[in-house]
Amino acid sequence: MAITIRKVSNKSELKKFIRFNYNLYKGNSYKVPELLQDMMETLTPGKNPAHDFCDYACFMAFKDEELVGRVVAIVNRRVNEVWKQNVVRFGWIDFIDDEEVSKALIDAVEQFGRERNCKEIEGPLGFTDLDPEGMLIEGFEEYGTMATIYNYPYYPKHMEKMGFEKAADWIEFRMVVPEAVPDKMLRIAEIVKKKFGLHTVKLKNVKEVKKGQYGQRMFDLINEGYKDLFGFVPLTQKQIDQYIDTYLSLLNLEMVSLVEDEKGELIAVGITMGSMSQALRDAKGKLFPFGWWPLLKTLKFKHPDTVDLLLVAVKPEYQNKGVNSLLFTDMIPIFIKNGYTWCESNPELEDNAAVQKQWEYFERRQNKRRRCFKKTL
Numbered sequence: 001m002a003i004t005i006r007k008v009s010n011k012s013e014l015k016k017f018i019r020f021n022y023n024l025y026k027g028n029s030y031k032v033p034e035l036l037q038d039m040m041e042t043l044t045p046g047k048n049p050a051h052d053f054c055d056y057a058c059f060m061a062f063k064d065e066e067l068v069g070r071v072v073a074i075v076n077r078r079v080n081e082v083w084k085q086n087v088v089r090f091g092w093i094d095f096i097d098d099e100e101v102s103k104a105l106i107d108a109v110e111q112f113g114r115e116r117n118c119k120e121i122e123g124p125l126g127f128t129d130l131d132p133e134g135m136l137i138e139g140f141e142e143y144g145t146m147a148t149i150y151n152y153p154y155y156p157k158h159m160e161k162m163g164f165e166k167a168a169d170w171i172e173f174r175m176v177v178p179e180a181v182p183d184k185m186l187r188i189a190e191i192v193k194k195k196f197g198l199h200t201v202k203l204k205n206v207k208e209v210k211k212g213q214y215g216q217r218m219f220d221l222i223n224e225g226y227k228d229l230f231g232f233v234p235l236t237q238k239q240i241d242q243y244i245d246t247y248l249s250l251l252n253l254e255m256v257s258l259v260e261d262e263k264g265e266l267i268a269v270g271i272t273m274g275s276m277s278q279a280l281r282d283a284k285g286k287l288f289p290f291g292w293w294p295l296l297k298t299l300k301f302k303h304p305d306t307v308d309l310l311l312v313a314v315k316p317e318y319q320n321k322g323v324n325s326l327l328f329t330d331m332i333p334i335f336i337k338n339g340y341t342w343c344e345s346n347p348e349l350e351d352n353a354a355v356q357k358q359w360e361y362f363e364r365r366q367n368k369r370r371r372c373f374k375k376t377l
Contacts, residue, residue: 003068003104008058014043017058020070021094022285025150032144032277033285042127043072043092049238050127053078055116058092059108061101069095071105073112074127082233088113088377090123091131094151095158102158110377122167122231122374124149128239129232134170134347134370135159142174142367145308145344146276149370156371164373168230170347171369175362177307177335177343181328182361189325198267198323200330201258206249214258215244217266218313225313230349230372255307257330259323268314270327272335275306275344306342307335312358324358 008014018039025031041047043058054076061069074089090109095101110121125133132149137156144150192198209215223234235243251273259268314323335343343362347370348355 004062031150069101073109088118089125139368167372167374169350173345174367175343175364189329192322197262203253271310307340
């Protein structure tokens with residue numbers, strides 16, 4: 001039976017595109033559903049600041065009028081310019097276990113890329129490095145997180161059969177929150193503090209984040225600290241403004257740690273958050289009519305047992321100098337006070353030894369691996 005590919009062209013079709021993921025993973029206890037409202041903002045033309053420098057199209061695959069797959073084709077012009085490449089990305093890809101379906105979706109992305117003179121295809125990747133990226137290849141029986149992709153084990157098998165190879169791998173860790181800050185970490189933090197004249201800063205209210213410019217300074221630091229990572233390009237001012245307005249105000253500021261030097265220059269930032277995974281499962285991807293309650297309850301009242309380590313960024317000239325110890329000597333007591341017993345790291349490139357070194361003080365295990373695939377067109 002032939003596979004038909006259709007490009008999403010209106011709001012109704014976009015909702016159908018997004019909901020396919022919910023239907024495909026219905027009953028799967030490891031998957032964390034995306035919020036419909038967030039996905040609509042991300043994929044509606046003109047709503048996402050990344051659309052200013054990305055060409056994209058959402059495709060759906062049908063088999064006998066039944067929706068059986070979806071994918072987003074993206075050409076990020078800024079990434080291609082900065083990294084001197086000519087690549088079309090695929091993201092938000094889902095499909096039933098049917099090789100005809102997955103091939104038809106990838107063929108649609110490849111054609112989208114060829115029309116824009118692309119020479120390679122890579123994915124899963126989003127519009128930017130802060131979108132979920134990397135197809136899960138290990139850890140299918142581990143609970144997903146709010147910021148990552150979960151997929152069935154057959155996905156990477158399809159990619160390999162289509163001739164895709166590894167472009168990059170990310171790994172993740174699940175760690176035990178220690179009963180107290182390790183003594184060695186405390187000693188290193190004290191040495192680093194004195195040597196470089198550093199101190200930690202705690203934000204008191206959202207006003208400091210927005211009008212006090214800490215939000216802007218945090219993203220400026222992220223741009224600087226992440227500039228050499230795979231596929232990263234600096235966030236634009238419009239993107240930074242959106243992240244500050246939409247996401248930073250949701251954070252428990254107690255769970256954010258900042259490090260400054262004697263002149264008040266921001267040196268490092270660590271952003272953590274109680275896991276929203278179960279709350280998002282309970283909400284089933286919707287804020288309304290009742291999905292907001294499990295999210296609010298988790299944010300404000302009832303802490304889960306796991307804290308997500310969303311990001312750590314350190315100014316390049318201070319990397320590999322023990323500055324991370326200041327962040328964790330600040331945050332570990334907060335984790336303990338709030339009853340967290342586990343930490344989940346976000347994906348980190350497998351060859352990023354500097355990032356992985358910061359977990360040496362934790363009892364830990366690598367629990368997931370995810371891959372960006374590539375192929376020449």
